[in-house]
Amino acid sequence: MAASITGTLSTLNFRTFFKLRCPVCGKGKIFRGYLDTPERCPECGYYFMRETGYFLPHAPISYLAIVFFAFIVWVVVRLLLGVQSDFIVLSSILVLPAIFAVWSNRYAKMLWLAIDLWLHPPTQEDFEARGRDSRNSIE
Helix, strand or coil: CHHHHHHCCCCCCHHHHHCCECCCCCCCECCCCCCCCCCECCCCCCECCCCCCCCCCHHHHHHHHHHHHHHHHHHHHHHHCCCCCHHHHHHHHHHHHHHHHHHHHHHHHHHHHHHHHHHCCCCHHHHCCCCHHHHHHHC
16 A cells, blocks of 8 residues: 555646645645645645644745845845845845745745655555544544
């Protein structure tokens, strides 16, 4: 059974990544809202939340992307556009990366999920009920 599970792991292509689809089956949406954290895939049943705090490593990924974006904004505003006003430059460096942070949050989680699945391919255990679901299946 384990061979068939790892055989279903779809390669994370750009389309799967940008559509925010399950990297295991490539079909299920992994976010219901904008800032929610998924528990499991609605299509294949893969549990995304392997443990408490599973998605915490997305924070440094997101932080690095935001800092890089802020640097790019500074380069564009100060050097390419030639804006000399410190107020405008600082406002741009604060406001635009804040908007980028909200937009990129789900993609940072998706990137963490892809990295983790690459390091730890799914096993049969990753599809089994856990937590509250496991208590309901026993009764």
